[in-house]
Amino acid sequence: VRAQIAKEKILAGIDVVSFLADSGILASKGEARKLVQGGGISINRKKVESTDLKIDQSFLLHGRYILAQKGKKNYYLVSAE
16 A cells, blocks of 8 residues: 655654654554554564654665555555655
8 A cells, every 4th residue: 555745754753653644554643652552563674662763764765665564464655755
């Protein structure tokens, strides 16, 4: 599934909960927080350990994409535009 987020937010650094909600992967920040705390979210194939994680430029693949995984089977290619 494809999703989008403003590149400015990534360059400025955005916390993982806001990233999941703003990109449309999850409906709300509350839902995102619960899934992260339950270990159900991976970014670029690395499990997100805490809600304090900041998503920034270092996460961009090919300078443009972030691969987010919700649960076992739901993958999202988030493009920063």
